Amino acid sequence: MPLLLLLLLGVILPGGDNEDVFQGPTSFHLKQISTFVNSTWAQNLGSGWLDDLQIHGWESDSGTVIFLKPWSKGNFSNEEMTELEDIFRTHFIFFTQAVQDGVNEFQLEYPFVIQIILGCELHSGKAIESSMRGALGGLDFVRIQNHAFVFAPDSGSRGQKFCALMTQYQDICNVIERLLSETCPQYLLGVLDAGKADLQRQVKPEAWLSSGPTPGPGRLLLVCHVSGFYPKPVRVMWMRGEQEQPGTQQGDIMPNADWTWYLRVTLNVAAGEAAGLSCRVKHSSLGDQDIILYWGHPTSIGLILVAIIVPSLILSLSLALWFWRRW
Ligand SMILES: *[C@@H]1O[C@H](CO)[C@@H](O)[C@H](O)[C@H]1NC(C)=O
Numbered sequence: 001m002p003l004l005l006l007l008l009l010g011v012i013l014p015g016g017d018n019e020d021v022f023q024g025p026t027s028f029h030l031k032q033i034s035t036f037v038n039s040t041w042a043q044n045l046g047s048g049w050l051d052d053l054q055i056h057g058w059e060s061d062s063g064t065v066i067f068l069k070p071w072s073k074g075n076f077s078n079e080e081m082t083e084l085e086d087i088f089r090t091h092f093i094f095f096t097q098a099v100q101d102g103v104n105e106f107q108l109e110y111p112f113v114i115q116i117i118l119g120c121e122l123h124s125g126k127a128i129e130s131s132m133r134g135a136l137g138g139l140d141f142v143r144i145q146n147h148a149f150v151f152a153p154d155s156g157s158r159g160q161k162f163c164a165l166m167t168q169y170q171d172i173c174n175v176i177e178r179l180l181s182e183t184c185p186q187y188l189l190g191v192l193d194a195g196k197a198d199l200q201r202q203v204k205p206e207a208w209l210s211s212g213p214t215p216g217p218g219r220l221l222l223v224c225h226v227s228g229f230y231p232k233p234v235r236v237m238w239m240r241g242e243q244e245q246p247g248t249q250q251g252d253i254m255p256n257a258d259w260t261w262y263l264r265v266t267l268n269v270a271a272g273e274a275a276g277l278s279c280r281v282k283h284s285s286l287g288d289q290d291i292i293l294y295w296g297h298p299t300s301i302g303l304i305l306v307a308i309i310v311p312s313l314i315l316s317l318s319l320a321l322w323f324w325r326r327w
Contacts, residue, residue: 023200023202023231023284024051024192024199024200024231025050025051025052025053025192025199026051026121026122026123026192027050027051027119027120027121027122027188028048028049028050028119028120028121028184028187028188028191029048029049029117029118029119029120030046030047030048030049030056030117030118030119031045031046031047031048031049031115031116031117032044032045032046032092032095032114032115032116032117032118033045033113033114033115034095034096034099034113034114034115034116035111035112035113036099036100036103036108036110036111036112036113036114037110037111038110038111039100039103039110042096042099042100043060044058044060044092044095044096045058045060046058046060046088046092048065048072049119050191050192050195050199051232052232052255053199053259054068055067055068055069055072055191055195056068056072058088060092063085063088063089063092064085064089065081065084065085065088069195069198071191071194071195071198072191072195073191073194074187074188074190074191074193074194074195075187075190075191075193075194076187076190084183087175087179094172099114102165105161106158106161106162107158108136112136112137113136113137113138114134114135114136115134115135115138116132116133116134116135117132117133117134118131118132118133118176118179118180118184119131119132119184120180120184120185120188121188122188122189122192128184128185128188128189130180130181130184130185131143131144131145131180132144132176132180136155136158139152139154140152141155141158141159142155142159142162144176144180147177149162149163149166151163198259201230202230202231202284202285203228203229203230203260203285204228204229204283204285204286205226205227205228205229205234205281205283205285205286205291206226206227206228207224207225207226207227207236207279207281207291207293208224208225208293209222209223209224209225209279209293209295210223210225211223212266215268218270218271218272219268219269219270219271220268220269220270220271220274221266221267221268222238222266222267222268222269222274222277222279222295223264223265223266224236224238224264224265224266224267224279224281224293225262225263225264226262226263226264226265226281226291227256227260227261227262227263228256228258228260228261228262229260229261229283229285230259230260230261230285231284232253232261233283233284234253234261234263234281234282234283235281235282235283236250236263236265236279236280236281236282237265237279237280238265238267238277238278238279238280239277239278239279239280239292240276240277240278241276245267245277247267247268247269248265248266248267249265249266249267249268250263250265251263251264251265251266265279274295274296275295275296276294276295277294277295278292278293278294278295279291279292279293279295280292
């Protein structure tokens, strides 16, 4: 009996690793992408994210935050938000200038891109962990760990120089420290609560089948599309009966514009073996009612037949009746 219960639970809880009752995001991060084209031209992109859902943009001309959701301010007052905007505005100006000034010293070559991600994450047991990472040209360069800068092993002398530089800017370090240890955790708890209705909603997927470009002579690419679901965790499998097909290829889960997700799962099969295969979709919004779509499902042909035959039968019957009455 307990075994049966476990099996049932395994079916209901996708992946079995979702024991946490809380569905939805658990982290908040600020992202900065700075592109330096030449000595006079640089561009900064700023954004705020709850896991992989964007809730803030950055208007660099005016130096203001764009709130993408009505609850994007969390429980912060307008004054607190203005203070943060001031910090970010100053940061972008200072950062751009400091990097342009340090191009020779750090032996940087135009064009290059710097990415910074700073934020905090709620762990089970309500502990919040903050972190910051910086990358240069797509490679990890520096991160903050236990209140100190740590350099990627291959950052070489650049890392040491950066370290020496940062000790001169104790003010900046203090601001970063405060953002990480106080502001972010406070904001995260507030915004998860303010956006609860949106963040913890359940939206059912729609699913449909199609065939992809022929993978080779005598072969078919079966495509199962699953779209419009929220939250993100989903499990989509090509099956024969109860047997999951090993060649199943899962694409990336892509964002739709309306805060739902889209996934494509394909299977490359010999044309003769496609019949009897099905695509099975498990998602928290569906409870234990998985969506199951059969490839070339016979009932669809049956339905077409019914749809043609029944109306023609009715038509001929009524015609016969009409003639019989007239006659
Ligand atoms: C820097 O790049 C911008 C944009 O590509 C260009 O318009 C400008 O002329 C460049 N300036 C220099 C000094 O090369």
